[in-house]
Amino acid sequence: MAERGSEDETLMEGQGDGITKETARGFSDSIRVNYDKALQYLGGFGPWQKRVYLLACLPAIFNAFQTMGIVFIAAEPDFSCRQPDVNFTGLNATDAEVRNITVPWEKKDDGWKQSQCFRYSYNFTVSDLETSYRDFVDRYPVANRTRIKCDQGYVYDRSQFENTVVTQWDVVCDKKWQVNMIQSLWMAGLMFGSFFGGHAADIWGRKPVLLFLMAVQFLFGMASAFSPNYAVLAAFRFIMASACMIIFEIPFVIGAEMVSPEKRTLVGMIIMIYWAVGYVMLAGVAYLIRSWMWFQIAVTIPYLIGFAYYWLIPESPRWLISRNRQSEAKAIVEEGAKIAKVTLPEEVFHDDTPLTKPDRTCLYNEYYHSFIIPYDYDYKKEEEVGSDRVLYTFVDLFRTPNLRKWTLNLFFNWAVNSMVYYGISLNAAAFHGNLYLNFAISGFVEIPAYLISIYTLDKFGRRWSLSSLMVIGGLACTSAFFVPKHLFWLTTTLAMIGKFCITATFAIVYIFTAELYPTVIRQIGLGMGAMMARVGGIIAPFIDLLGVYWTPMPYVIFGGTSIAAGLLALLLPETKGMDLTATIADGENFGKKDGIVDEERETARL
Helix, strand or coil, X not given: CXXXXXXXXXXXXXXXXXXXHHHHHHHHHCCECCHHHHHXXXXXCCHHHHHHHHHHCHHHHHHHHXXXXXXXXXXXXXXXXXXXXXXXXXXXXXXXXXXXXXXXXXXXXXXXXXXXXXXXXXXXXXXXXXCCHHHHHHHCCHHHCEEEECCCCEEECCCCCCECHHHHHCCCHXXXXXXXXXXXXXXXXXXXXXXXXXXXXXXXXHHHHHHHHHHHHHHHHHHHCCCCXXXXXXXXXXXXXXXXXXXXXXXXXXXXXXXXXXXXXXXXXXXXXXHHHHHHHHHHHHHHCCEHHHHHHHHHHHHHHHHHHXXXXXCCHHXXXXXXXXXXXXXXXXXXXXXXXXXXXXXXXXXXXXXXXXXXXXXCCCCCCCCCCCCXXXXXXXXXXXXXXXXXXXXXXXXXXXXXXXXXXXXXXXXXXXXXXXXXXXXXXXXXXXHHHHHHHHHHCHHHHHHHHXXXXXXXXXXXXXXXXXXXXXHHHHHHCCCCHHHHHHHHHHHHHHHHHHHXXXXXXXXXXXXXXXXXXXXXXXXXXXXXXXXXXXXXXXXHHHHHCCCCHHHHHHHHHHHHHHHHHCCCCCCCCCCCCCCHHHHHXXXXXXXXXXXXXXXXXX
């Protein structure tokens, strides 16, 4: 209170004897920043917004490190059972012959290979080891050997990795599911973070929540490098994933709230490219650091930039205005004007005209794979149609026949997109050829995929773009693992075609969903679609696990479900160039021919 009083007295002295304390307060409280009007001078995406946003997007690179780093942290090198300390030199056998009598052969994928999870156990005497190899085999034919699980531990190939989670805790064979569980818990953490993190940023502000979560990510990222066991690592990574989700979304929201509506698509594109750049850079980090503990430390240290964000990143002016913190908003906008080298008229700071509401549908961002929808979101219409019914729920997505069919179709597409994307991305080690090169290519193809999706949407529409790319990607995935091993370049090419297509369709299904649902349930539809995507991400690692029984099986599933989703997309109505519907009734009557649009109506609208 004393500080406020001294501020008022200073202000009064500066204004002369005729200004009272009450008048001074009234002058201060009269500040009403109109950010929309300020954008007319600052530019839709001017020098100030670029400086702030391009810096704020850096955590997207670090998030790519954490999300995709599990490929290297939990990589499974070639391994075999550790054999008991038995000296077979008396048999005068070669190394291959010794392996033949100690390691069982197993049939897999129409071929025979020696087991990694079982060994032979014998009750032999010393004299048995003082005979020839042929006599030993005759004495102990396969039928008389005892086949047991590896009880002496495992021997790992250290040529590619110094150590990983797998080699440190022997997470192989019947424990292999634990690695997949860590990946699934990461996806569950993303889902958890998406539910609660956005509310925190709305309540306490974008900047403080971002700084706090970057500190959380740093602390738990460093702690995970020293995890004593699998369970602790899984718990730490769940917390890290929850923070990762919001660390990515907040810069996106800050950018979308700082720029003009026509620049929001560009803003969405930029942060996706940051993610892809981080994806590619990760391959180089992993190549240089082969110990999983030091690798985890290396990819966590960049979050220290969060300390500098306290001075470098401003709070969102729109959020401050929404909280009636007008003076703070004014100071930030004035700083932006200095950077942009423009002069803002006083009317910008004393305008009671309501701001256009930030497009909440635009601001919702599917984790790492989305674009923002067109900016013609009609809030006035939403308020009008929403006035006669206060609350809409996810049940309304299924209330009417057409919406019900479209919802089930879209949910399947969301789940398949996420499942295939993470299934391919997190299983890079399964591709023939160099792991690090394959991983870098996998990340690099995402950049043109994001760009091409915008072109295909405008050129061919939503329905055919989604359908054709899903089918092509599915065929590529299915074909990749039937290519002979010596043609690894062809396998990698087909896999990357699948990755390219699924990255593009992730963006398309987001836009398609936003345009297909009516205003009153659009956000609900997007939120539920994103939740289905998380479900797909959770089950993807366990589909990868099926490769233990038949190597191509995961990719047959990924490819088959992609083709099915692509064909089902043809049953959805085209939304290109169509007006966004407002009510449930409007949505139900949109494209009434069971998903095959009345082309005459569509042409008339275009």
